[in-house]
Amino acid sequence: MNKVRPQFIFHLANLGLYGGIDSTLEESVKVNLFGTFNLIDGLEKVGYECFINTGSSSEYGIKTSPMAEDEICQPETNYALTKLAATLYAKSYAKINNKPIVTLRLFSPFGPFDHSSRFIAQAILKMQKGQTVSVRNPNALRDYIFIDDVIDAFTLCIKNYSKLSGEIINIGRGSQISMKYMVELLAKQIGSKTKIIFGKPIKDKNMWQADIRRAKLKLGWTPKTNLAKGVRTTLEWFKQNSHYYGQ
Numbered sequence: 001m002n003k004v005r006p007q008f009i010f011h012l013a014n015l016g017l018y019g020g021i022d023s024t025l026e027e028s029v030k031v032n033l034f035g036t037f038n039l040i041d042g043l044e045k046v047g048y049e050c051f052i053n054t055g056s057s058s059e060y061g062i063k064t065s066p067m068a069e070d071e072i073c074q075p076e077t078n079y080a081l082t083k084l085a086a087t088l089y090a091k092s093y094a095k096i097n098n099k100p101i102v103t104l105r106l107f108s109p110f111g112p113f114d115h116s117s118r119f120i121a122q123a124i125l126k127m128q129k130g131q132t133v134s135v136r137n138p139n140a141l142r143d144y145i146f147i148d149d150v151i152d153a154f155t156l157c158i159k160n161y162s163k164l165s166g167e168i169i170n171i172g173r174g175s176q177i178s179m180k181y182m183v184e185l186l187a188k189q190i191g192s193k194t195k196i197i198f199g200k201p202i203k204d205k206n207m208w209q210a211d212i213r214r215a216k217l218k219l220g221w222t223p224k225t226n227l228a229k230g231v232r233t234t235l236e237w238f239k240q241n242s243h244y245y246g247q
Contacts, residue, residue, distance in 0.1 A: 114208025
């Protein structure tokens with residue numbers, strides 16, 4: 001870092017929660033918390049203009065209203081716990097040391113090059129091969145945000161870095177849909193007759209939706225891609241690039 005002396009650092013590395021499978025606490029701490037600590041520590045003597053940390057909506061835990069950055073977080077997995085710890089460390093370090101560090105707390109990004117074990121990519125790949133798609137809880141909610149809008153948020157940090165130190169900012173569409181709605185939308189646009197198996201619906205009043213007012217205020221950011229367009233663009237990419245996943 002001292003040799004390269006970067007002006008802007010986008011910290012995207014993490015040990016994720018893919019396919020609903022959580023990692024051990026030890027593994028999660030090593031990658032998500034200590035990985036963030038080591039990177040920030042390695043930049044101590046570098047006069048960077050902005051460090052953009054990547055957080056997760058999982059940090060919030062279960063809520064019954066749109067998730068806002070200042071509310072109490074109640075993580076329920078090792079992944080969420082260690083992502084929250086990294087977010088709080090980044091925020092604390094920024095304030096104590098007057099460093100330009102901001103955390104973008106992403107909700108559910110999707111689009112080209114998505115990891116094959118994440119829900120949308122996995123469903124598309126199975127539908128392309130005519131394989132059965134299973135959804136454990138069709139009522140589960142997500143705030144899906146197209147990857148181009150996520151990238152716009154990251155690049156806006158470059159333009160607004162001087163006023164972002166210590167900030168935590170939600171990046172989502174600001175609206176939620178059920179997993180059932182999403183998988184049926186994918187099937188309809190693909191034209192797939194793949195069998196879809198839904199588990200027993202879980203009825204509750206929980207929400208999984210971003211409050212994006214701070215993103216509008218601090219970044220001048222709003223999502224530009226509606227869900228239908230994002231899905232169409234994603235499906236077209238998967239259609240042309242299935243070889244990327246060994247198909």
